Amino acid sequence: MQNMIIAIDGPAGSGKSTIAKQLAKKLKIEYFDSGSVYRCLTLYGMNHFNQSCEGYESEIAQCFLKNPGLLEIRYVDHRQTLLLEGEDPSKRIRSRDVTRQVRFIASNPECRDVVNAKMRSLAKTHCFAIDGRDIGSVVFPETPYKIYLDADVEVRAKRRALEMGIELNSAEYKQLANEIQQRDQGDRNRTIAPLILAEGAKKIDTTKMTVDDVVKLLLDWIDSNPNN
Ligand code: C5P
Secondary structure (H helix, E strand, C coil): CCCCEEEEECCCCCCHHHHHHHHHHHHCCEEEEHHHHHHHHHHHHHHHCCCCCCCCHHHHHHHHHHCHHHEEEEEECCEEEEEECCECCCCHHHCHHHHHHHHHHHCCHHHHHHHHHHHHHHCCCCCEEEEECCHHHHHCCCCCEEEEEECCHHHHHHHHHHHHCCCCCCHHHHHHHHHHHHHHHHHHHCCCCCCCCCCCCEEEECCCCCHHHHHHHHHHHHHCCCCC
């Protein structure tokens, strides 16, 4: 039988990582941030091939296939730790440059296979709450715990701005809101593993909900699942 996988998909800023971390903590399982793995491949490509990953996607995937140790994913005290070429990439993968470039990696099938293989291999030995775009639809379609979070785009942009310390209504904020919209469009419209509502997923609009409300609702839903 497969270990418990809670698949949480949705657009940027819908609350996926906050909710996934809380669910993982309450259920005493691990949190897996699949977006951070796409970001690691992107950062690697930017460092080794070109400041733009466009056109180098297959070569980047080949590097990770040939040398899986390039990216290590470990769990220490229930915290996901990433090591990219032996170094902690956690700050650099959150840069605006990486965020702008990640779409090239995310729309390449070979790169997606690299990321999916890492998740599936770790899921043999761990229970996870995983957030991403295609976790319920492509990576773990067999899990009974599929969740889709959404929220109004303005609310999502505000949440991101708060996280990043960007002043609301500033020029930088408007640029951020624009980038979020473009990234959503790219994630929804790409041909491979687009962001969709997976069959059987529980959809929640978090626009007017607190984190505690969403976590409680989902814990009750997980608890009442006939597969428990
Ligand atoms: O979640 P995060 O914003 O860090 O993800 C970065 C990007 O990685 C997303 O915009 C998306 O293009 C891609 N991604 C994906 N599939 C996932 C997780 C992330 O395509 N499962």
